[in-house]
Amino acid sequence: MTVQQPIAVIGGGSFGTAIANLLAENGQAVHLWMRDPEQAEAIRSNRENPRYLKGVRILDGVQPTSDLPATLAACELVFVALPSSALRQALQPVCEALTGKMLVSTTKGIEAQSFKLMSQILEEIAPDARIGVLSGPNLAREVAEHALTASVIASEDEALCRKVQETLHGRTFRVYASRDRFGVELGGALKNVYAIMSGMAAALGMGENTKSMLITRALAEMTRFAVNLGANPMTFLGLAGVGDLIVTCSSPKSRNYQVGHALGEGLSLENAVGRIGEVAEGVNTIKVLKAKADELQVYMPLVTGLHAILFEGRTLEQVIEALMSGEPKTDVDFISASGF
Ligand SMILES: NC(=O)C1=CN([C@@H]2O[C@H](COP(=O)(O)OP(=O)(O)OC[C@H]3O[C@@H](n4cnc5c(N)ncnc54)[C@H](O)[C@@H]3O)[C@@H](O)[C@H]2O)C=CC1
Ligand SMILES: O=C(CO)COP(=O)(O)O
Helix, strand or coil: CCCCCCEEEECCCHHHHHHHHHHHHCCCCEEEECCCHHHHHHHHHHCCEHHHHCCCCCCCCEEEECCHHHHHHHCCEEEECCCHHHHHHHHHHHHHHHCCCEEEECCCCECCCCCCEHHHHHHHHCCCCEEEEEECCCCHHHHHCCCCEEEEEECCCHHHHHHHHHHHCCCCEEEEEECCHHHHHHHHHHHHHHHHHHHHHHHCCCCHHHHHHHHHHHHHHHHHHHHHCCCCHHHHHCHHHHHHHHHHHHCCCCHHHHHHHHHHCCCCHHHHHHHHCCCCCHHHHHHHHHHHHHHHCCCCHHHHHHHHHHHCCCCHHHHHHHHHHCCCCCCCCHHHHHCC
């Protein structure tokens, strides 16, 4: 009889907890690592993670732990669900234990100074690891509450994709494969910025036409940027592109949308972020994205406008005026320009 290897989930926030439960539901033994031993103990005893997923029962197959070296030693397949600001800092010290592992990033952010995506950081700190990215329209609470959901595992390593599909694909969670790791990961990081704008628009009571314009022009803008970096625009028509953009820009359950909504209600950025109390990656992404767009000379009026509101003291009214009076452009410009 073969003994089944446990699977590691690194990060005990809302998404790590949701993924751990899905794996356990499929009969996998899961080590859910979090840095705080008291939180691990409380989850072990109460089978609930009340700070991040209140009311969701954590299955018996999930073993919360704060011992990272032991977790990595026991597991070949490792899902990483840390905030982007913590990923390098948390995993660099254990980089040797990552050798040869299958590392799947679920983190949707961009590193500030380097403009690296999280799987690129994993590749850098663990050059001998096998790397993948899981991304798609996957609000953690809905995943945990069994809303019918689809996601994408992206990697050039087909065996890794198959392994993730075998372990994660289940009754309520479909996992599609893609070879375009860069495009899938970039889509997940970029859409957070536009979710902040959509939350603002909702708080200001803007109409349905406006919401649709925002989402569609956001797709054009993020794809234009991605194509400039060499990504395949077709990936942006999939779950990890337009799929994730739609859910995050239209759901009050998205933390990025919530930050935008709070800003639209008149809160400062600091108070808006504080009120959410969970990670909203778009706040950091807008800074690095604006700098990169300027460097590459990519036309990104929505990013420029949001950056002006958040960091340059412009009012929303001024930015809307500038956006609406800009010269009209061609509609679907990014596919023909890409050469794909
Ligand atoms: N929540 C969601 O619906 C989804 C989130 N994601 C992505 O997953 C990543 C993690 O997000 P969430 O789980 O939602 O965040 P969260 O805010 O719910 O939880 C963050 C977790 O990371 C831990 N953490 C923070 N700094 C740490 C450090 N230095 N070392 C170790 N642990 C640390 C916190 O204690 C907490 O357990 C983000 O990049 C997010 O974009 C992806 C898909 C869906
Ligand atoms: O990535 C997500 C859904 O796919 C979660 O979005 P938020 O981080 O804005 O909650």
